[in-house]
Structure formats: structure tokens, C-alpha cells
Amino acid sequence: MQTKVFKIDENSIDINQLRQASNLIKDGQLVAIPTETVYGLAADGLNPVALRKVFEAKNRPMDNPLILHISKLDEIFKLVKEVKDSDLEILKKLWPGPLTVILKKSDIIPDEVSAGLDTVAIRMPDKLLTRDFIEMCQVPLAAPSANLSTKPSPTRAEDVLEDMDGRIAGVIDGGPSYIGLESTVLDLTSEIPLILRPGFYTKEDLEYYWPQIGYDMALKNENQTPKAPGQKYKHYAPKARVEVYIGSSEAFKIKAEALRKQTSGRFGLMYFDQDGPLAKADLNISMGDMADLSTMGKILFTSLREMDNNNIDLVVVHGVLENSYGLSIMNRLKKSASGRVYYLED
Numbered sequence: 001m002q003t004k005v006f007k008i009d010e011n012s013i014d015i016n017q018l019r020q021a022s023n024l025i026k027d028g029q030l031v032a033i034p035t036e037t038v039y040g041l042a043a044d045g046l047n048p049v050a051l052r053k054v055f056e057a058k059n060r061p062m063d064n065p066l067i068l069h070i071s072k073l074d075e076i077f078k079l080v081k082e083v084k085d086s087d088l089e090i091l092k093k094l095w096p097g098p099l100t101v102i103l104k105k106s107d108i109i110p111d112e113v114s115a116g117l118d119t120v121a122i123r124m125p126d127k128l129l130t131r132d133f134i135e136m137c138q139v140p141l142a143a144p145s146a147n148l149s150t151k152p153s154p155t156r157a158e159d160v161l162e163d164m165d166g167r168i169a170g171v172i173d174g175g176p177s178y179i180g181l182e183s184t185v186l187d188l189t190s191e192i193p194l195i196l197r198p199g200f201y202t203k204e205d206l207e208y209y210w211p212q213i214g215y216d217m218a219l220k221n222e223n224q225t226p227k228a229p230g231q232k233y234k235h236y237a238p239k240a241r242v243e244v245y246i247g248s249s250e251a252f253k254i255k256a257e258a259l260r261k262q263t264s265g266r267f268g269l270m271y272f273d274q275d276g277p278l279a280k281a282d283l284n285i286s287m288g289d290m291a292d293l294s295t296m297g298k299i300l301f302t303s304l305r306e307m308d309n310n311n312i313d314l315v316v317v318h319g320v321l322e323n324s325y326g327l328s329i330m331n332r333l334k335k336s337a338s339g340r341v342y343y344l345e346d
């Protein structure tokens, strides 16, 4: 299959190209779409045949449910059994944006979307081009991240093509995702709202809207089964071995230098501006300012892909504390590193 690339400038949307891409969706095919978080692999969310192609193209386990993407708030009513007025008022404020909510599903939701659960995940992406596209498709779009399962999520059309070229009908290139980590997944069906996957919106941010809010226990305790099935799988892993070290710049520098000397293979470093100058590596990537983790979030996945493209064997990353946005970043990084996360003493 030839994967067609639709390069579309958000500031002057080419309706013709967008229509061609929407015809592929209507035809039951897969088109990768840009969003503010990561690129998604979109299919008609109400067409079981198209939905099965998503699992095949990604090698995704069938028990991992999909998020439905909508373009207008009203579209939620036919997809869910009920949604509280108070929750709707909050969604009006937070959508479009990087928040996915879990609600009881209505009867029209195919089993392929909900993977056997009685709930459905819904989100309205903060990208005009993407909302226009959903509207043109006239159906909610099911879209998991557009990477092969286990690989880092794609934040650029190039990343999507790396994994999906020849496996899907098209990709809409709408430029890089400005957030870079997937949406916060919030379960609104439990006694109090529960964060199942941390993301751009932190618990502290959401507490303003839902003063009673908690984390899925599995996020803090590895022995618990996560309520979001996707959290239990191997994920975000480049080919390179990843090791994460948390501590001061001084301690990180000493560790990086020692590891550099011990390693015979190609060596990659991901560090903060404050850390430099650092041990010479085969690939050095700055993650910006340690006091502002937005750059780290934005480039995390792409950087891991860059490491593979440069045949790096060992990637040493300066990790961060697991609070606020640091929790969302470390949720990904721990998986990339298969748990190899260490604390450095000063």
C-alpha cells in the first residue's frame, strides 16, 4: 500500500486535500492525523472493519481500547449513556484540549473501540485542522497514537512514516505536536474522578475543576492492575538501552562521565541546559531548562527516535522528580527505560 502524505498548512487549510483524506476514512481506511499531543492513527470510530485495521497496523493488543475524537461538544451525547451537567460545564472550559474523559458508553459504540469494557474514552483535540477533518468525516474518529505498539509515540509526520509507511492509506502532515505527550486520561465513572494516565493536565491543574480527584492506584503501585489497559504494556521503547538518572546537575555530570568511560558502544545523552558542559557523547540532546519541563515533554519521544536513527546503544537521560508535570514525563520515561531509573546522591 502506498501511504499518501497530505501536507496541510493550518493557516490556509487546503480543503481539497482534506476532502481526499476524509474520503479514505469514509472508505474504511486509516489516516494518521496531527493533534496537539501526538499524532493519532485515525479510523471511522463506528466502523468495526476499519477499527480492526487500526489494531493490525499498530500490532496493538485487541484488549486495549481506543479514544474517540470529536470536533464539537454536542457529539458526546450520542456516544455516552450519561454525562453530568457539572462535568459538561468543565469540559466546555477544558476542550478542545489534551484531556480524555472516560464515560459509560452508549449502544452505538463498537466493541472494537471499548475492547469489551462498558465505558468509552472521548477527547476533542486542540487543533483546528484536525477538528475540521473530523467534521468533514462526519463520524467520531478512533485514534490511538500512530506508532507501532511498544515504540515511542510520533510527534511529527516523519515519525509516523518511520513506523507506518506502507501500512496505512495516508498521513496528514500538520506540523509538529506542540505538547508532545499524550492526553491526560480521566475516569469520570468512578466515585471520584481518577487520573488513569497523567498528561499535560496535572492533578494540580484538574483539582481546580474537580476538587475531589485522585490517581488510579496503579500509577503509584506497580503491583496493581491499571484501569487504563494501555498502561500495562511495554511502551515507548527505542531500540537503544535507556537509563534514567535523577539528581543534581553535578551528580548527573559525574555519572554521565563515568558511564561514558565504561561504555564501548555508541553513547547518547539527554540533559538540561543547567547540566552542561557534559561528557562528549555520540549524540547530545538538550531538553531545555530544568525549571520548565515543557521542552522535555515536547521533544522526549522525538529524541528517543533520533537516538535510534543515530544507532546509539546506550541513552543516558537526566530524569526529573515525579511530581506535577514531572509525573507525566516520568510515566513515559520509566517505560522507555524498562524501569531502569536511578536516584543519584549528591
Ligand code: TXA
Pocket (backbone or CB within 6 Å): 035, 037, 038, 039, 040, 041, 064, 065, 066, 067, 100, 102, 114, 117, 119, 120, 121, 123, 125, 143, 144, 145, 146, 181, 182, 183, 184, 185, 196, 197, 227, 228, 229, 230, 231
Ligand atoms: O493524546 C492522546 O490521547 C493521543 C492522541 C492521538 O489523541 N491518543 C492516545 O491514544 O494516546 P492511545 O490509544 O495510544 O492511548 C489511549 C489510552 C490507553 O492507555 C487506553 O488503554 C486508555 O487510553 N483507554 C481508552 N479507552 C479506555 C476506557 N474505556 N477505559 C480505560 N482506559 C481507556
Ligand code: MG
Pocket (backbone or CB within 6 Å): 144, 145, 153
Ligand atoms: Mg499509545
